[in-house]
Amino acid sequence: xxxxxxxxxxxxxxxxxxxxxxxxxxxxxxxxxxxxxxxxxxxxxxxxxxxxxxxxxxxxxxxxxxxxxxxxxxxxxxxxxxxxxxxxxxxxxxxxxxxxxxxxxxxxxxxxxxxxxxxxxxxxxxxxxxxxxxxxxxxxx
Numbered sequence: 001x002x003x004x005x006x007x008x009x010x011x012x013x014x015x016x017x018x019x020x021x022x023x024x025x026x027x028x029x030x031x032x033x034x035x036x037x038x039x040x041x042x043x044x045x046x047x048x049x050x051x052x053x054x055x056x057x058x059x060x061x062x063x064x065x066x067x068x069x070x071x072x073x074x075x076x077x078x079x080x081x082x083x084x085x086x087x088x089x090x091x092x093x094x095x096x097x098x099x100x101x102x103x104x105x106x107x108x109x110x111x112x113x114x115x116x117x118x119x120x121x122x123x124x125x126x127x128x129x130x131x132x133x134x135x136x137x138x139x140x141x
Contacts (some may be wrong), residue, residue, distance in 0.1 A: 032095045035111050036060045041137035051075045057140060064089055107132070114138065 037060045045055040053073040060066040070082045091099035098106040098118075106118040116137040123130030 029095050032111065033062060035113065036098075036116070037062045039113070039116075040140040041116050042140040043135060043137055058137060060088060109134070 041058040041060075043056040043058075045053050047053050051074070055071055057069045057071070058066060059068075064087050065085060066088045067083065067085045072080045072082075074080075086100065088098050088100055091097040091105060096108050098108065100106075103123050105121040107121055108116075108118050110117040118135055118137070119132045120135050121130065121132045
């Protein structure tokens with residue numbers, strides 16, 4: 001009998017932990033999330049030394065997932081795509097850094113409906129092998 005009551009209590013506690021919070025974000029945080037998630041973002045096209053054109057398309061969702069499609073187009077117009085779907089979250093309370101896991105971050109430099117400028121960073125500040133690269137995204141047209 002005691003065992004059954006214990007199982008019921010544990011089940012109720014675990015189930016209540018799965019309820020999504022409402023009102024968790026402030027208005028400013030909601031605005032930031034909307035700016036990130038209400039657009040499909042594209043990086044500018046760049047051409048490497050071999051003449052291959054590269055660009056990426058990013059789609060963030062409010063459920064904490066995102067998809068990234070990297071597209072490479074060779075001189076003959078043949079496209080190769082590399083797509084992933086993964087998770088994202090804010091790294092800090094100021095909502096100025098996005099964390100993707102595995103020491104991968106985006107430090108947000110500017111976020112407007114027309115521009116999403118970030119420093120694509122691998123590693124923590126102060127680490128010997130940390131790297132940062134500036135990247136600008138614009139809404140996909």
